[in-house]
Amino acid sequence: MTVVSEVAGRSRLLLVQRVGIILLGLALAAAMCVLGVWQARVYQSQGLGAAAQRAAEPPRPLTEVAPVGATVADGYGRTVTFTGRYRPDLQLLVRAEDDPEVRVLTGFELSDGTLVAVVRGSLAAGETQAPAPPSGTLTQSGLLLPSQDSGENDPDAPGVITAIRVQRLAQQWPGSLVNGYVTLAPAEANSQGIAPSPYRLPDAPGRLRNGAYAVQWWVFAAFAIGMAIKVSRDLGRPRPVTGENYDVES
Numbered sequence: 001m002t003v004v005s006e007v008a009g010r011s012r013l014l015l016v017q018r019v020g021i022i023l024l025g026l027a028l029a030a031a032m033c034v035l036g037v038w039q040a041r042v043y044q045s046q047g048l049g050a051a052a053q054r055a056a057e058p059p060r061p062l063t064e065v066a067p068v069g070a071t072v073a074d075g076y077g078r079t080v081t082f083t084g085r086y087r088p089d090l091q092l093l094v095r096a097e098d099d100p101e102v103r104v105l106t107g108f109e110l111s112d113g114t115l116v117a118v119v120r121g122s123l124a125a126g127e128t129q130a131p132a133p134p135s136g137t138l139t140q141s142g143l144l145l146p147s148q149d150s151g152e153n154d155p156d157a158p159g160v161i162t163a164i165r166v167q168r169l170a171q172q173w174p175g176s177l178v179n180g181y182v183t184l185a186p187a188e189a190n191s192q193g194i195a196p197s198p199y200r201l202p203d204a205p206g207r208l209r210n211g212a213y214a215v216q217w218w219v220f221a222a223f224a225i226g227m228a229i230k231v232s233r234d235l236g237r238p239r240p241v242t243g244e245n246y247d248v249e250s
Contacts, residue, residue, distance in 0.1 A: 018232040025228020029221040036217030054078060054201075059141050066144060066178050068114045076180060077202045081141045084110040086118075086133035090173050093130060093160045094119070103197050104130040105164060105181070107173055108140070115173055117164060117181035118142065121194030131193055142184040146202055 054077045062082040065075030090107030102123045108116050118140065123130060147166040161168075170177050186196035 014235065018235055021232045021235065022228050025224050028224040028228075032217045032221035032224060036215070036221065062116065062144065062178065062182070063110070066180055068112075068176050068178060070179075072144075072146070072179050075144050076146045078144055079141060079185070080144045080182060081139060082108065082110060082116060082182070083137065083139045084108055085135070085137055087115070088132055090115070091130060091133070091159075093123075093128075094162070094164055095160050096162050100125075101198065102127070104194060105161075106133050108182075109175075114176050114178060116178040117166065117169055119164070119181060119183040119197050119199075120192055121184060121189035122197040124195060134192060140182075140184060140188055142182040142188060143199060143201075144180050144182055145199060146180050 057078065059079040059081045062080040065078055065080060066072045085108070087107040087109055092105045094103040094105050104120045104123065106118050106120055108118045110116065119142075120130075120133060148163040149165075164181050166177055166179055166181065183197055183199045184192075189196040
């Protein structure tokens with residue numbers, strides 16, 4: 001009976017230890033998950049705040065942040081200014097499938113002949129005819145945005161596209177194009193008698209780093225659970241004896 005009681009006591013102790021290890025692993029994983037959620041919120045709030053702050057900085061010349069023929073390194077999401085004239089012959093409507101807004105896109109020719117696609121504003125519900133752009137030399141300001149990745153010309157509606165793809169515009173418009181498009185500031189749009197067009201700020205540099213931190217915490221949480229299970233399973237198992245020498249009596 002004593003031996004049986006001792007074995008039962010050891011089994012209960014081993015069970016308690018294993019449960020304790022699992023609970024400890026779960027507690028550590030829960031803490032890491034909370035840290036991951038917190039980091040994800042930081043990722044979102046800091047990213048939006050940084051993007052808004054970036055857009056609110058003083059305007060910079062378009063040719064400075066988006067030189068023609070070069071990759072835009074630090075220009076997207078910035079307010080830019082540019083001087084030239086509108087090209088009424090280069091005007092399209094942008095009607096995205098998931099967006100009720102119909103944007104008016106007009107080519108703008110800079111002093112060196114380079115073209116930049118400019119979203120002048122949005123049409124009111126039911127309107128299909130965009131107002132003509134102002135004539136003469138103008139200095140405009142707006143937000144520089146990256147080319148959209150998806151969308152093609154609508155074959156059933158000439159002059160209508162579903163997304164602003166600079167690469168596609170370069171095949172239709174003459175001359176060189178700036179690698180990106182500009183959405184006019186509300187004051188500029190209103191001065192042309194057209195409603196300002198909404199836009200989505202691009203991610204500010206460094207935001208992905210905060211997102212990686214959030215994923216890192218969740219990876220640590222999964223690792224903590226996995227290690228807790230492994231240690232719990234290995235607990236109480238006999239360990240093989242290695243590296244010991246035994247004397248054999250002859």
